[in-house]
Amino acid sequence: MHIPDGFLSPQTYLPAYAAAGLAWAWAARGLRRTLDEETVPRLAAMTALAYGLGLVMVPIPGGTSGHALGVAMLALLFGVRLAFLAYSLVLALQSLLFGAGGITALAVNALAMGLCGSLAAVAAFRGLRRLDETAAVAVAAWASVVLPGLLVALALGLQPAIAQREDGTPLFFPFGPAVTLPAVLIPHLFIGAGEALLTVLVWRFARARKWCAA
Amino acid sequence: MVRGMTATRWLLAYLAAVVAVTFIHEAWLLAALLAAALAAGGAGRWRIARRAVLAGLTFNLAVSLGYAAMSLWQGRFSAQYLLLVNLRVLLLLYLGFWFVARVNLLEAVRFSPTLGFVVTLAAGQVQAFSRLLRDFRLAFASRNAAAPGLHDRARHAAAQAAHLLDKSVCMAAETALAMRSRGAFDDYAGLPSPACGRGVGGEGGPVWRPRRPGVVTAYKKP
Numbered sequence: 001m002h003i004p005d006g007f008l009s010p011q012t013y014l015p016a017y018a019a020a021g022l023a024w025a026w027a028a029r030g031l032r033r034t035l036d037e038e039t040v041p042r043l044a045a046m047t048a049l050a051y052g053l054g055l056v057m058v059p060i061p062g063g064t065s066g067h068a069l070g071v072a073m074l075a076l077l078f079g080v081r082l083a084f085l086a087y088s089l090v091l092a093l094q095s096l097l098f099g100a101g102g103i104t105a106l107a108v109n110a111l112a113m114g115l116c117g118s119l120a121a122v123a124a125f126r127g128l129r130r131l132d133e134t135a136a137v138a139v140a141a142w143a144s145v146v147l148p149g150l151l152v153a154l155a156l157g158l159q160p161a162i163a164q165r166e167d168g169t170p171l172f173f174p175f176g177p178a179v180t181l182p183a184v185l186i187p188h189l190f191i192g193a194g195e196a197l198l199t200v201l202v203w204r205f206a207r208a209r210k211w212c213a214a
Numbered sequence: 215m216v217r218g219m220t221a222t223r224w225l226l227a228y229l230a231a232v233v234a235v236t237f238i239h240e241a242w243l244l245a246a247l248l249a250a251a252l253a254a255g256g257a258g259r260w261r262i263a264r265r266a267v268l269a270g271l272t273f274n275l276a277v278s279l280g281y282a283a284m285s286l287w288q289g290r291f292s293a294q295y296l297l298l299v300n301l302r303v304l305l306l307l308y309l310g311f312w313f314v315a316r317v318n319l320l321e322a323v324r325f326s327p328t329l330g331f332v333v334t335l336a337a338g339q340v341q342a343f344s345r346l347l348r349d350f351r352l353a354f355a356s357r358n359a360a361a362p363g364l365h366d367r368a369r370h371a372a373a374q375a376a377h378l379l380d381k382s383v384c385m386a387a388e389t390a391l392a393m394r395s396r397g398a399f400d401d402y403a404g405l406p407s408p409a410c411g412r413g414v415g416g417e418g419g420p421v422w423r424p425r426r427p428g429v430v431t432a433y434k435k436p
Contacts, residue, residue, distance in 0.1 A: 004270060004273050004303065005306040005310070006299065006302040006306050007299070008236075009236070010233065010237060013236075041386040041387075041389035041393065043332050043336075044332045044334075044339060044386070044389065045335075045336075045382040045385050046386075047339075048335075048339030048340045048342070048343050048382060048385070049343070049378055049379065051336075051340045051343065052340070052343035052344070052346070052347060052378045052382075055343070056347065056374050068375065073379070089332065089333070089336060093333075093340065095310065096310060096313070096314050097314060097319075098269065100269070102306065102310075103229065103310065104232060104233070104236055168290070169292045169295050170295060172299070173277070174277065174280075174281045174284075174285075174299075175277075175280065175281070194368075197368050197372075198368065198371050198372055198375055201375075201376070202372055202375045202376050
């Protein structure tokens with residue numbers, strides 16, 4: 001789902017960095033107040049965990065696999081702020097060390113996957129937990145994949161309209177929303193189902209160990 | 215290394231270069247900049263270039279082929295666009311890998327002690343997790359003579375994720391203890407001088423103070 005470098009126009013990623021800066025400050029504010037011997041190692045551990053979860057292959061019906069995002073799991077277990085900061089750090093490390101994602105796309109990726117994915121997960125979980133906790137976790141995980149997918153598809157799909165030459169040739173990503181929405185969303189509906197299954201199994205494990213929950 | 219350029223300055227220069235590249239819409243200029251970056255890349259330039267090509271290959275190929283098919287069908291094909299976007303992506307990836315190869319990332323984020331701490335700890339733990347997951351995969355493959363089904367793969371993925379969660383919580387506690395033993399935390403910040411103690415006042419000397427109940431532990435920036 002990561003948007004790579006070179007496909008987002010400055011008209012997109014510079015305002016996204018401004019928005020992400022505010023979001024990072026908001027997320028770090030709560031942490032700074034309690035920055036102690038627990039939070040610093042925990043943030044580092046959650047960052048490594050988010051990275052590790054990204055390496056876990058989620059089975060998709062048909063014999064193929066996608067990779068887990070793990071954002072829902074992080075958000076439900078450790079809160080939106082820590083999940084957002086940890087995921088942002090993962091995206092930065094991935095883009096610099098492995099060329100996955102990119103520095104110009106970091107803010108959009110972090111806002112879509114780290115922030116909106118976490119918020120969607122926690123909102124879905126809180127809204128549905130009274131009905132059925134397992135279903136709430138599953139929907140939360142599914143939403144944490146599909147909503148970022150939608151946002152990423154929109155960010156990419158808007159590029160031809162935002163940045164093009166006078167003759168209409170695109171300057172950055174070439175396809176509009178009519179192409180990006182189905183191309184990104186349809187696979188992520190299935191990846192979201194895999195992520196939901198995985199998150200429910202881990203959630204039960206975490207609850208058995210009495211870890212904190214959203 | 216250029217004289218006077220610290221790791222943080224290299225980081226700022228890299229970020230400025232990345233932004234500047236996205237404002238360039240002429241393929242020949244991007245090609246010239248890529249050639250200049252290759253020329254300045256030193257002995258490892260082809261290794262970095264190969265890495266950059268491989269990192270962007272899948273996405274770029276998909277976008278380029280998709281664009282070619284669609285624009286040819288619509289009669290709006292532009293070879294210049296394909297050249298522009300592929301050169302831009304390649305240059306950005308090359309700059310990123312070149313920066314990481316030449317500059318210590320951990321030193322570059324030293325302007326923020328907390329960020330430096332977190333990145334150092336996270337990078338170390340990322341390596342530990344990568345190794346762990348590779349072991350998991352190899353063990354899973356070696357224990358399945360036939361291709362595992364969806365249910366087995368889901369249970370395996372859940373076991374991996376649960377183990378990662380477990381390990382990360384243990385690692386956080388372990389790291390906290392290791393940092394404490396190395397003096398990274400100051401339990402007594404903000405407290406008044408003790409009325410009694412052993413070695414109080416001596417720079418770096420052992421200090422003994424009774425822990426006050428209810429005192430919030432403070433994180434001492436290095």
